[in-house]
Amino acid sequence: MGKKKLGNSKSKNSIKKSKTSFTTNYKNSGPKNSSKSKQPKNPNKISGKDIFEIDQEETKQERRRRNIDEIESYEYAGAEKIEKKDDEEIDSDEAFNDSDEERFEHFIFRGSNQKDIKKQLDKEIDLDETEEDDDDNEESELDEDDEEDQEDEREVARKSIARFVWLDESDNDESEMDEEFKALMDNDVQEIDDETKADKLASFIGSLDKKRKRTIDDEISSLEKPKKQLKERTEAYEESEYNLATRESSNIRKKIDLHDLIGSIQEETGFSGLKQKLASLESGGNKGTYKEPLSAPLPPRIQDRLNRQAAYEKVNKDITKWEPIVKQNREAEHLKFPMNAPLPHKQTNNVLASMFQPVTELEKEIDSMLVESGVKEKNLQQYEELQMSKLSVEEVEKRVKELRKMRELAFREEIKGRRIAKIKSKTYRKIRKKEKNKLDLKQLAELDPKLAREEQLRLERARAQERMTLKHKNTSKWAKQALKHGRHDLEGRQAIAEQLQRHEELKRKIHDLGSDEELDDFSSENSDEKDDDIDAIKEKAFDELAQLERKETENEEMEGLFGMKFMRIAMDKEKYRTRGMIDDFIEDLENEENSTKDEKTKKEVKKSTITHVGNNPGRMIFGGFEKSTSEHKFDIKKLSKSIFDLKSSSAEEPKDDDNKLTEPINNYSSEINFEEENPWLQTDSTKIVSSSKKNNKGIIKENNKSDKIVSKLKKQKQGDQSQNGIEIDVDKILTIGSVQNKSMNENDQRGKEIKEINSPTSRSDKASKFKSMEDYDTFDVETNFVHVKNPTAFSQRELVARAFANDNVIKEFEAEKQAIIEDDEPKEQDLTLPGWGSWSGKGVKKPKKKKLVLAKPLPGGIEASKRKDAKLQYVIINEKRIKKAKKYLSTNIPHPFETREQYERSLRTPLGTEWNTQEVFQKIVTPRIITKMGTVIDPLNVPFHTNDLDE
Amino acid sequence: MTEEEVNIIDKDTAKKIPKYVRPAEGKLGSKQLKKIKNKKLRGTLERVEKISKEAAIKAARSEILLTEDPGYLETEGIEKTFNITQKQLKENVDEDSTKKIFDLKLPTFGPYSLDYTRNGRHMVIGGRKGHVASFDWMENKLISEIHLKETVRDVKWLHNELFFAVAQKKYVFIYDHNGLEVHRLKKHIEVNKLDFLPYHFLLVSVGNAGWLKYQDTSTGQLVAELRTKLGSCDAMAQNPWNAIMHLGHYNGTVTLWSPNMSTPLVKMLTHKGPVKAVAVDHTGKYMATSGLDGQLKLWDIRTYKLLQQYYTRSPASSLSISQLGLLGVGWGPHVTIWKDAFLTKQQSPYMNHIQSGTQIQDIHFCPFDDVLGLGHSNGISSIIIPGSGEPNLDSLEANPYQSRKQRQEAEVHSLLDKIQPEMILLDSTFLGKVDRASKDLLFMERKEEEETQRDNEGKREPKNKARGKNSSWKRYLRKKQKNVIDERKLKIQQRIEQEREARRKRIIGNEEDKDRPKALERFSNKKRKL
Structure with missing residues (x-):
């Protein structure tokens, strides 16, 4: 079966076409032999059977082709005109009709190879049985196996088997059979070894002899094959009046063709001319080659599809080479047409210089001068050349080498530098920096050892300082990590706490050290005194006392267990006792000192009375301990209460004064600092005050009513204060002044201060308005210490606060804010219908819980916690939607963007000239496509690098 | 300027650049860009970023053109400004x-x-x-x-x-x-x-x-x-x-x-x-x-x-x-x-x-x-007050030395560039941004808008077509001061009066016709005749 398939029509056609030269040769030679000499070239090997067989086969093929598709064979006629002439002689063997075919259908003729024939025979017998079934399949398989078959054929040919097997079925005349006719068609025949080839060729040619064939045929047929009973045929189809046009079912495919008409002529002898003509007419050209009928054309739809696919592949290939350039153009920011326009030729400076011809008079003059002085470019060049010429060849070479080497070195250095500059590692940088510093230091040591030592010392000091200040802070990597992550594990927290504590301790030590130093300095001033040691001890004692005091004050602010009432009372008692002891001790000490030195004591007393305030190591209280610190506190509290209203106007301060009594104190103290810094008051002290005095009358006139009230009240207040003025002065709370104040003339200020203390009311009434301020200011600049607060300084502000005390501004504001917050909150929709779902009538109990049907709150509201002003106490930010601005907003994110951020980022750079430099502006607004007017825009060129895709 | 040149920034300009970088929400570094799958979008975003960066650099560089420095009062030693x-x-x-x-x-x-x-x-x-x-x-x-x-x-x-x-x-x-x-x-x-x-x-x-x-x-x-x-x-x-x-x-x-x-x-x-x-x-x-x-x-x-x-x-x-x-x-x-x-x-x-x-x-x-x-x-x-005013002026914005022509030009330009009052908002950069209101709210608003539009479609206010009210005489009378009476005014008033009378008569019918007895009159009350 497989072999049968090999010889299908299409493949043979195609082969035939491609190998016309071979076939024609064969045709030419074949008929010659048969017609003229009628003797094969190698008669020994060619049997009569052979000749006949081949001929028969030929004719059969011819016929079959005709049967299947006449039209197709004619289609090829044009292409094979040349062959026609040659084929004429072969056409004489057309006298072989159906009956003959039937008779000899099972005869197989072969060349010399007997074994093969045997095999073939076996196969054929098998095939005979299955033939009918397979017929239909064959047709369908024709197309599919085209290409395979070609290859197979060649293989077979290479095996040098020239077999011509002819099979037929006589019964139904089905000529749709595939023949094997490979060796003939194959171009590879030439490759077959010469002997066999020659044999085969001879046998083949021999087989073409017709006359012999016929006689032998008859004999054989009579001998070997029992006669077959043919069906009696009266008509081409069954006779019936209804069945005129149709044929016998078995003959459905059979058309009436030329053979049917002229078959009878074949037997006759006198019509050779006619026969020949008919044959030529019928064969349509190429005689001698097997011409398979062309397969039926595919349905146009499928054919089109195949065409399209093929075309698509081709076009696809074509188009891919455009891809890169199209991509490039698509991604380009701007496209300028015509593309790749040649740039206007730019002449280099050298060219211009060489082309230069002096034209104007000035140029000429300069030129002539240059020529005269001999500094023209040409001359210089000549001079250089001359110089070079003096040198020997070796020297020049050496020079060039040297130059090259230098250049090379420089280049390497550059590359190295670039590589190093690229390194991003911080540690590397650090190490490098250190190395560099070291190197510098070394170099410095070589140059100037003294300076180097100083530098070294400075570095050491810096390092020590660093260690002191930073080591125990939480700045190390570990500490940071621990702070970040170790919030939850106990050990980490403890470690950090420990570290902090350590840091605190160290810091304290540093401070103490500092104070010691100060004291040392102090003592060194008085170095003529002998009892340095005693002094130091005393100093220490005072320090300790101060520390005790500090601890006490710290304790006072304790909370929790120590904050409880009974604990406090107990502590107070304790404190009272200790304080008594301290006082005694101090007195003792003082007495001792008084007995020795008078002048010094004053200072010492001052020092001794230092107490630290609160937690702040920088703040100290000076003055006697006659009055307890708690009393101070009370004073402060009172004051703070009175000025509270004023303070609370600042945005961040709390409003509730009862609950947070401690906070105002803190605020107060902070405010004290801020007051101290208040520059309004500082500047007044010198100039403005004096000027204001002069203009005081005018100002008072201009003042508002409120101001008048203020001044009145103030006067009263001042009267009161003047009575206890001295007392207050004693209790002054002092702090170390800011550095700035040092610039003031200390002596003057001191003098003023004394005046102030002695006669606080001595100033003229005119200046009374600013009096309190002045008091404050003058006290400000007392040597190193400044008044934190003179209670009188409060008076004005206090009074101003009082003046506005009635305006319940804050409460009103808060109420308003609350109302707005409530108003803006999302409103729940109550969809409950009254009476719906409940019973009515007598004796019905009302359900205790009201069932509420709530719908989703209407959009547009905002919860209190989500408001922008949720954390701003004294600010109301409107959360309403501004509908008028809606038209300037985009409701959706525009197309290419995926997120709002992306889109808004693209908007943020403004396009106008107002916000951009000219260059950027022009770049931004350049259109994507620019065409030059009046130029031809050529179609796109494929760049050269895509040529390889062409093939 | 090529990209390389843009990348080479000296220290001074590098310090100035942040001032010109416009704030934006979120980050869009190379890391974020890589995550974007859409190639085209990534391309656009890259371009946008590049432009904004370049704009900032250029702006910082252009500071070199601001030749004037603001000077302040400076004092030495104990002196105070x-x-x-x-x-x-x-x-x-x-x-x-x-x-x-x-x-x-x-x-x-x-x-x-x-x-x-x-x-x-x-x-x-x-x-x-x-x-x-x-x-x-x-x-x-x-x-x-x-x-x-x-x-x-x-x-x-x-x-x-x-x-x-x-x-x-x-x-x-x-x-x-x-x-x-x-x-x-x-x-x-x-x-x-x-x-x-x-x-x-x-x-x-x-x-x-x-x-x-x-x-x-x-x-x-x-x-x-x-x-x-x-x-x-x-x-x-x-x-x-x-x-x-x-x-x-x-x-x-x-x-x-x-x-x-x-x-x-x-x-x-x-x-x-x-x-x-x-x-x-x-x-x-x-x-x-x-x-x-x-x-x-x-x-x-x-x-x-x-x-x-x-x-x-x-x-x-x-x-x-x-x-x-x-x-x-x-x-x-x-x-x-x-x-x-x-x-x-x-x-x-x-x-x-x-x-x-x-x-x-x-x-x-x-x-x-x-x-x-x-x-x-x-x-x-x-x-x-030394150091109070801007020393470098933008003559396109406000030019103290402008000529008359420049002033005229500037006036026209400023009118063309006039901003609509609707654009006054706390955030002046809001323009073109995405509305951040919730979807529900936006939906509700759109619905309301549609409704109002629908309502307005049906209603068409009838035109006030009061014929004759704007006749030339009446207009004349209306325009003239009421207390001034001249001849023409009297005439016109008279004519108007006449016309009105005629119109009235036309509507009611002639009085003489009224006197004539009608067919069904006899059934009516006799008293009327009197």
Whole structure:
């Protein structure tokens, strides 16, 4: 079966076409032999059977082709005109009709190879049985196996088997059979070894002899094959009046063709001319080659599809080479047409210089001068050349080498530098920096050892300082990590706490050290005194006392267990006792000192009375301990209460004064600092005050009513204060002044201060308005210490606060804010219908819980916690939607963007000239496509690098 | 410039770049870009980023063109800048600058308010008792002077030196450079403070009634009338960055207004007492307020938080912030200037000035010049404050040296570039951004809009087609004064009367016909005949 398939029509056609030269040769030679000499070239090997067989086969093929598709064979006629002439002689063997075919259908003729024939025979017998079934399949398989078959054929040919097997079925005349006719068609025949080839060729040619064939045929047929009973045929189809046009079912495919008409002529002898003509007419050209009928054309739809696919592949290939350039153009920011326009030729400076011809008079003059002085470019060049010429060849070479080497070195250095500059590692940088510093230091040591030592010392000091200040802070990597992550594990927290504590301790030590130093300095001033040691001890004692005091004050602010009432009372008692002891001790000490030195004591007393305030190591209280610190506190509290209203106007301060009594104190103290810094008051002290005095009358006139009230009240207040003025002065709370104040003339200020203390009311009434301020200011600049607060300084502000005390501004504001917050909150929709779902009538109990049907709150509201002003106490930010601005907003994110951020980022750079430099502006607004007017825009060129895709 | 060149940035420009990088939400580095799958989008975003980066770099580089540096007073040793008087300054500055220190003694027409044009070239002054004058103060050239003989509360230049608005006793008037009254704005009643938004062409006024009114001076429309509900207002300032108006009220609050919202955008409690003066920084970041409670407070209006607070010895009556951020405070006869006041707590003022024997009414820094103008009870005076004005001017924005032609051009351009009042919002960069309202809300709004549209479609107001009412006679009669009676008028009246009679008769029918008995008359009551 497989072999049968090999010889299908299409493949043979195609082969035939491609190998016309071979076939024609064969045709030419074949008929010659048969017609003229009628003797094969190698008669020994060619049997009569052979000749006949081949001929028969030929004719059969011819016929079959005709049967299947006449039209197709004619289609090829044009292409094979040349062959026609040659084929004429072969056409004489057309006298072989159906009956003959039937008779000899099972005869197989072969060349010399007997074994093969045997095999073939076996196969054929098998095939005979299955033939009918397979017929239909064959047709369908024709197309599919085209290409395979070609290859197979060649293989077979290479095996040098020239077999011509002819099979037929006589019964139904089905000529749709595939023949094997490979060796003939194959171009590879030439490759077959010469002997066999020659044999085969001879046998083949021999087989073409017709006359012999016929006689032998008859004999054989009579001998070997029992006669077959043919069906009696009266008509081409069954006779019936209804069945005129149709044929016998078995003959459905059979058309009436030329053979049917002229078959009878074949037997006759006198019509050779006619026969020949008919044959030529019928064969349509190429005689001698097997011409398979062309397969039926595919349905146009499928054919089109195949065409399209093929075309698509081709076009696809074509188009891919455009891809890169199209991509490039698509991604380009701007496209300028015509593309790749040649740039206007730019002449280099050298060219211009060489082309230069002096034209104007000035140029000429300069030129002539240059020529005269001999500094023209040409001359210089000549001079250089001359110089070079003096040198020997070796020297020049050496020079060039040297130059090259230098250049090379420089280049390497550059590359190295670039590589190093690229390194991003911080540690590397650090190490490098250190190395560099070291190197510098070394170099410095070589140059100037003294300076180097100083530098070294400075570095050491810096390092020590660093260690002191930073080591125990939480700045190390570990500490940071621990702070970040170790919030939850106990050990980490403890470690950090420990570290902090350590840091605190160290810091304290540093401070103490500092104070010691100060004291040392102090003592060194008085170095003529002998009892340095005693002094130091005393100093220490005072320090300790101060520390005790500090601890006490710290304790006072304790909370929790120590904050409880009974604990406090107990502590107070304790404190009272200790304080008594301290006082005694101090007195003792003082007495001792008084007995020795008078002048010094004053200072010492001052020092001794230092107490630290609160937690702040920088703040100290000076003055006697006659009055307890708690009393101070009370004073402060009172004051703070009175000025509270004023303070609370600042945005961040709390409003509730009862609950947070401690906070105002803190605020107060902070405010004290801020007051101290208040520059309004500082500047007044010198100039403005004096000027204001002069203009005081005018100002008072201009003042508002409120101001008048203020001044009145103030006067009263001042009267009161003047009575206890001295007392207050004693209790002054002092702090170390800011550095700035040092610039003031200390002596003057001191003098003023004394005046102030002695006669606080001595100033003229005119200046009374600013009096309190002045008091404050003058006290400000007392040597190193400044008044934190003179209670009188409060008076004005206090009074101003009082003046506005009635305006319940804050409460009103808060109420308003609350109302707005409530108003803006999302409103729940109550969809409950009254009476719906409940019973009515007598004796019905009302359900205790009201069932509420709530719908989703209407959009547009905002919860209190989500408001922008949720954390701003004294600010109301409107959360309403501004509908008028809606038209300037985009409701959706525009197309290419995926997120709002992306889109808004693209908007943020403004396009106008107002916000951009000219260059950027022009770049931004350049259109994507620019065409030059009046130029031809050529179609796109494929760049050269895509040529390889062409093939 | 190639990309490589862009990438090579020297240290100086690198420092300046952040100033020009526009803030944006989120990050868009190479990491984020990689995540974006859409190639085209990534391409666009990359391009956008590149452009914005390049723009910033170029802008930083272009600073090289700003040749002038602002100079400040600097002292040596024990000397303090606040001790330097104008007299001392005058002795030491160049002759051209000495002309900037001057006093106009105008004691008769009461405390003066003043205003500079946007380019700082011209000045308009308004005396409380009705004296208004405009002049080119640099050349000491008077342009116009008028005596209005009624109270003048404030004066304000409009978009250029051709027009100025004056808040008078009852209305606001607009005068041209010749002092000719051009408009009377009847809707602005008893105005205390005037302001002008140059990019929107809006004249803003607020007065005793507490109504904030916006009038478009290019079209004449009254854009918005907003009721503050907080009583008389005497402190107003505009935020030049977003054109929001800041009003200071009697209850110590400062409110921020936009013409698009009937309620204040922000309301903040600043003082315990009435707010006396408000000033907003040139960059729109900071605000200074002074109250009758004797405090001066500095605010960050991006966060609405208090930055610093100072006590003033008497309540500051006027505040002004210069282009370079110097804060001027006028209190009593004094003016104190503070440098870097918004950044750190100041220990001492930058400069001091005292206008003895007067009460400061109004102070204004002159744009593009180191000059502070004071309006006080004795006239006006001008003092030098070194380092107050922007030294590098953008002549396309505001040009003190502009010619007439340039002014005309600028006027047309500014009109073409006029911004609509709807664009006044707290965030001036909102334009084109995505609406962040919830989807539900947007849906609801759209639905409402559609509904209203549908409702309006059906309704069509009937045209008032009263035929004959506008006949030429009637129009004539309507137009003429009613108390003047001339011959023609009588004639016309007569004819009209006649016509009316004829019409009546036509409707009722002829009287003679009426007398004729009708067919069914006989059945009617006989009494009628009588």
